[in-house]
Each structure stands twice: as structure tokens, then as C-alpha cells.
Amino acid sequence: MTSILQDSPLSVAPVISASPSENSALPQRKSRSQTVDIVKGVAIILVILGHVMQGMNHRHLLESSAYYLSEIFIYTFHMPAFFFVAGLFLDPSLVKRGPQGFAFEKVRSILYPYALWPLLTLPLLPWISQYESGPRPTVVAYLVNILNGNTGWFLFALFFILMLALLTRRLPIWLRLLLAVPLSYFWPNTGHHGIDGIFWEYIFVVTGQLVGSRINRIEKLNKGIAAFGCLALFAVIAAATLHYGRSGLPAFLFIPLGLAGTAGLILFAVSIPVPSVATSIAWFGEASIGIYVLSEYFQGTTRQILFQVFHTTAIPPHVILQTLSATLFPALMYHNRKRLHIEWFFKRPVWKSRATTPDRPRQAPVA
Secondary structure, X not given: OOOOOOOOOOOOOOOOOOOOOOOOXXXXXXXXXXXXXXXXXXXXXXXXXXXXXXXXXXXXXXXXHHHHHHHHHHHOOHHHHHHHHHHHOHHHHHHHHHHHHHHXXXXXXXXXXXXXXXXXXXXXXXXXXXXXXXXXXXXXHHHHHHHHOOOOHHXXXXXXXXXXXXXXXXXXXXXXXXXXXXXXXXXXXXXOHHHHXXXXXXXXXXXXXXXXXXXXXXXXXXXXXXXXXXXXXXXHHHHHHHHHHHHOOOHHHHHHHHHHHHHHHHHHHHHOOOHHHHHHHHHHHHOHHHHHHHHHHHHHHHHHHHHHOOOOOOHHXXXXXXXXXXXXXXXXXXXXXXXXXXXXXXXXXXXXXXXXOOOOOOOOOOO
16 A cells, blocks of 8 residues: 645645644744754655656656556655644644634635646647556546546645545544544545545544644654654664565555654654754745645656657756755746735635725825
């Protein structure tokens, strides 16, 4: 079984406004958590790297054992980390917005970009398909894939997991865990990635809810201790990957290794000794939604430039340049979305009714 989150559209972590006396058990934050942004930054880069390598593999250009093992290693934890982070501040988000406000916000910031980009791409399918490795889908099949979560499965699964969390919010956390574990282990692989992801990944959101404000304690760890813990956790995942080889990891390791890798990313974020490096990685994390929805366009364009203009199939330039273009350019667009007037790329605008907008006072005529 293989497998985006503060004020960005993938965020489930707005700053809460309730007083500490009312919500003493909930995370209280006055600003973004750099640790969380670093986790998202590393995870989204790994997502893009995985997509780039998969594209090369589908074209029979990257088929070594090292590729298959690295793919298994990456997919062990990079998506669980996103769901875990989504759960960290889910409860205060519910407190701030209320159930209806929470649901509406997630429609605007998650379901909207999920549906928008496939629909914008639909007219371009005849042109795009000639550069893809798989067969061209029919329009009907393409639309069905949007409905069942097979297009950009992560946003689809994240939205419905958050709705599930909304419905189960009154249950004690232990009962939610008791529900999530068997769902993750026993839900069958139906081939519909978005639907399957709801049940497989729900455990990581619930675990994030369980940790909640305790993440603040981890951020205070000594950097050396954090670095040692990070290396130890990733060593365990690497050992398991090597032990089971290309046959893949057994299903019973999905949750423990997903949590181990997520913890490793958090410890890595805490252990970074150079502030400028931490800030740079966090910059990508803040733009994770932009990278997620726009990366394939930049990745595909870069791949075709290397194929058609430079006539190269060499692995290093493809992996490096595709990953760089598919992360850097979308991140730049996201961070400059207001200046470029493209906020609607990532979050559904709210149009104010003229009836609710007070009329401007008329200026007196100039004599």
C-alpha cells in the first residue's frame, strides 16, 4: 500500500481566536510554525521528485533497483506527513470557524482547486495527451476520474477526511483512533486512489489531532538530539526498505513507518542549524498547494524541452531540472499570487453582494 496546510489552501491550521481559558488544551499560535512549513516543504519536494522519477520510469528510462527502492522509501512517509500536519491544528480550526464555516472553508480551499485544474486542463487534453506515456482518456472517463478521486487524489482524500473529522469531532480521541486503525488496514485496494486514500490516510489526521499542541514541545528539542533522532528513524525505514526489496513493504508496516517518517521530518526541521536553510525550505512549504496543483505543467514542459530541444534522455538533467522547475516556478507564482491577480488559482474567491456593500459617499461637485 503506497500512499498539502496553515494559511495556504491546504491549511487546516488557522490561528484561533478563542481565549486560552476556553481552549487551554488546543494549540495556541500567533504566527506560522516554521517547523510545520519545513515538513511540508521537504514533503512537497519529495512528491515532485517521486512524480519526476515515475515519469522517467513510465518511459523506460529509469528502471534500476535503486529507483524502485527509493520510490518505496519516499512513499513510505511523504504523504502521511501531509495528513498528519493537517490534523495538528484541525481542532482549533473547528473552534474558530464552527462546523459550517469549517466545511465551507475546505470547499473553497481544497475541493475547489481539486476540481478547477482538471476542468481547466480538459480542453487541452488532445494536445497534452500526445506527450504523455499512457493512453489518451476519453472525456467521459476523464470526468469520471474527477468524480471518483483519481485525478489529484490527495486533495480529494484530504477534503473528505476533514469532513469525516468534522462528523466525528464529538467522539473521544481514543475512539477515533480505534476507528481509524482498522479502516487503514482492512480497507481494500479498489483502484480508486482518492476513495482508498480517505480510509488509508485517516489514521494520520487523527494522530495529528492527538499530538496537537505537543508539537510545540518537540520544537524546543536540542538540535543535536533532534538530528540523531531523525537519522535513527530514517535508518529504520531504509533498513525495512532494503530488507523487503522491490517486492514492497508489507501492509502492517504502513502506519508505523508512516508515523516514523513523519516524526523524522519533524526532527529534521528542528535540527537544521542554518536559519537561512530552514527559511528557504519553509518557503516551499508555504507554497505547497501552488506546487501541488501547478507542478505537472512545469514538469511536463521541462521534460519536452529536454527531449525535443536538447535531445537528451540522460537521467541527471531530467531529474534535477524537472524537479527544480516543478517546485520553484509554482512556488514563485503562489507567493506572488496577489500581485499577479491569480489568487483564484488556489482558492475560490468570495464575491460580495452589492446589497451588502455600502455605497460610497458622493463627492460634492467642485465649483
